[in-house]
Amino acid sequence: MGRLIGFALLAPAAVAGDVQVLTQAFLEEMAEVLGRNSEAPTAEKLAAIARLDAARTVSPLGAALLLDRGNPRFEPDPVIREAAVRALRHVAEPRNRMSALRLVRIADPAHEPEPAVRAAALGILASLQVAEAAARVLDSTREDREPDPAVRKTASDLVARGLAAGAY
Numbered sequence: 001m002g003r004l005i006g007f008a009l010l011a012p013a014a015v016a017g018d019v020q021v022l023t024q025a026f027l028e029e030m031a032e033v034l035g036r037n038s039e040a041p042t043a044e045k046l047a048a049i050a051r052l053d054a055a056r057t058v059s060p061l062g063a064a065l066l067l068d069r070g071n072p073r074f075e076p077d078p079v080i081r082e083a084a085v086r087a088l089r090h091v092a093e094p095r096n097r098m099s100a101l102r103l104v105r106i107a108d109p110a111h112e113p114e115p116a117v118r119a120a121a122l123g124i125l126a127s128l129q130v131a132e133a134a135a136r137v138l139d140s141t142r143e144d145r146e147p148d149p150a151v152r153k154t155a156s157d158l159v160a161r162g163l164a165a166g167a168y
Contacts, residue, residue, distance in 0.1 A: 042079070069083075070085040070106050071106060072112055078116065081106075097132070101132055106121040115148035119151045
């Protein structure tokens with residue numbers, strides 16, 4: 001439990017606007033439902049993901065939990081994986097290389113079988129402003145690197161928009 005508390009202490013303090021405070025109790029609840037060994041039902045996992053997303057607060061623990069739920073090694077349900085990846089838009093730290101590297105793996109068809117999850121990962125990667133993320137998005141425009149035409153189109157659209165106008 002000490003490790004969890006260490007992460008919880010990294011949660012941001014109160015912030016003005018629509019951002020919610022991520023308390024230690026909230027993060028512990030999320031870890032119980034979304035942790036790697038969780039056997040929570042699908043509806044409970046999706047509700048926890050929605051709560052993290054709605055908090056609109058960058059959180060290292062929240063990002064780690066969502067990245068685990070987005071990984072087919074830890075989460076067999078593609079609906080949960082896609083929801084977890086999409087929620088990272090509010091939870092992952094911009095320019096965080098470790099999050100970007102984990103998302104690069106999720107966006108890779110060799111590791112993620114579901115095109116919808118890969119496309120969602122590309123969208124988040126384009127906003128992280130990390131070189132490896134940009135490289136994965138660019139690779140996904142090529143037919144020899146991405147088998148699904150819809151995912152290639154998503155990647156091409158992201159490139160056309162300037163990868164979220166990030167500085168790489």
